[in-house]
Amino acid sequence: MSRLHRRGMARIEADLTPMIDMTFLLVVFFVLVSQISEIESVEMELPKPVPSASAPPPEESRSVLNVLPDEDGAATGYRLNSTDFPLGAEGIRGLRQELTRLYDVQPDLRINLRADRRTEQRFIDPVFDAINQASSASNRSEAARVNLVVIVDRESPDA
Numbered sequence: 001m002s003r004l005h006r007r008g009m010a011r012i013e014a015d016l017t018p019m020i021d022m023t024f025l026l027v028v029f030f031v032l033v034s035q036i037s038e039i040e041s042v043e044m045e046l047p048k049p050v051p052s053a054s055a056p057p058p059e060e061s062r063s064v065l066n067v068l069p070d071e072d073g074a075a076t077g078y079r080l081n082s083t084d085f086p087l088g089a090e091g092i093r094g095l096r097q098e099l100t101r102l103y104d105v106q107p108d109l110r111i112n113l114r115a116d117r118r119t120e121q122r123f124i125d126p127v128f129d130a131i132n133q134a135s136s137a138s139n140r141s142e143a144a145r146v147n148l149v150v151i152v153d154r155e156s157p158d159a
Contacts, residue, residue, distance in 0.1 A: 061106045062147075065095075065131075067123055069116035075123035092126045099134030107140055114149040 066079040078085040080098055085091040102109055111131055115124055128146070135144035 060110055061108060062110045062112055063102055064112045064114060065127065067113070067115040067119055067127065069119055073118045073120040075119055078127065087123070092130050095127070096130040096134050096137075099131060100137045103134055103138035103140060103144075107138070110145040110147060112147045112149050 063081055068076045068079055068084075070076045075087060077087055078091060078095055080095060083098060085095045085098075099111075113124075113127060113131075131144045131146060
């Protein structure tokens, strides 16, 4: 008979010594790190929020003025809230009269001027002039407040 059969079947066993060594090393590491982080902690006195500071800001009176876009940077007209005005001197005159009426009713009115990013400046300049003239015609104590909003075309790849 051969020697292999006299001893019997060979048993496969895992050597646990390296695993035990790694476990002890990890325990020592975490003990050291936890003590360092406790030493570095600093007592802080954080400010308490004031109820008025955490409240949302009051709603301001606003009107939306759209420069209606056309192809190739042109414009087709203007829309103030839900009223449309055509391009040209007559449309700007009507826009100025409507803005003056709104400023008389709401002196603290803010205008959100919306335009497509491709719209040329020559269509936007008359709107600024109309806003300034309407503000001064309504005897406001401060200059007109205008928020510029640019509409980005979401379908274009470079947007």
